[in-house]
Amino acid sequence: MITVATMLWDANEHSRNFSRGYDETWVEKLYRGFDRNLSRPFRFVCFTDRYREFNEPILQQRFRTRGKPDYGFCIEPFILNVPLIVVGLDTVILGNIDHLADWCMTADKIALPNPYGKEACNGVVLCPAGKRAIFDDWRGENDMDWLRKQPHETIDAIWPGEVQSYKAHVRGKGLGAARIVYFHGMPKPPAVNEAWVREGWQ
Structure with missing residues (x-):
């Protein structure tokens, strides 16, 4: 069975402006997007700093790393x-x-997107089983820097145009064949008044 994982924590001094304002409704909208578009059996896990109440069947796992969450916690x-x-x-x-x-x-490496053709990011990470060392060997590095150091494939090369950055690929250009659009930085989905956002993020 595939597992889908995301992260939610209360904003703190480590949080930049572009990652404030998240709450449980964002997790539920994300869950529903997967539920509509993934026919394989899956479980959905939210890594979080405290217990949350969800209406959808979302599992919760508390962060193990001590201290106030920062972006490195995305390795958990x-x-x-x-x-x-x-x-x-x-x-x-x-x-x-x-x-x-x-x-x-079936893969043997993780796969990461490369929105600008220069270096990978972690907007979407596809990960096979057996990669716990990515967490075990992590020593608090920035999450993207750490993942770039791991042997990886490029999602853009395997499925061109299917996993797209809003800023790099979609804004002003259209969706094309996109099946996943990831927003990194600003803007966020609520600020994009387009039909595909209203349909896909609800």
């Missing part, structure tokens, strides 16, 4: 050691993604 889902899709809360699922889940069940 790899502790699960299972086939895994890791996404941020500001991710819109627009089409069937069974093939992405299937890839996680």
Whole structure:
């Protein structure tokens, strides 16, 4: 079974302006996006700093790392050691993604997007089982810097145009064949008044 993981914590002094304002409703919208577009059996896990109340069947796992959460805590889902899709809360699922889940069940490396063609980011991470060392060997490094050091494939090369950055690919250009759009930085989905956002992020 594939696991989908995301993270939610209360904003603190480590939080930049672009990652404030998240709450439980963002997690539920993300869950529903996967539920509409993933026909494979899956479980959905939210890594969090405290207990949350959800209306959807969302599992919760408290962060193990001590201290106030920062972006490095985005490495925590790899502790699960299972086939895994890791996404941020500001991710819109627009089409069937069974093939992405299937890839996680058979691959031997993680896969990361490369929105600007220069270096990978962690807007969407596809991870096969057996990658717990990504968490175990982590010593508090920035999450993106740490993931870039891991052997990885490029999502953009495997499925061109299917996993897109809003800023790098979609804004002003259109969706094309996108099945996942990830928002990193600003703007966030609520600020984008387009039909595909209203349909996919609800």
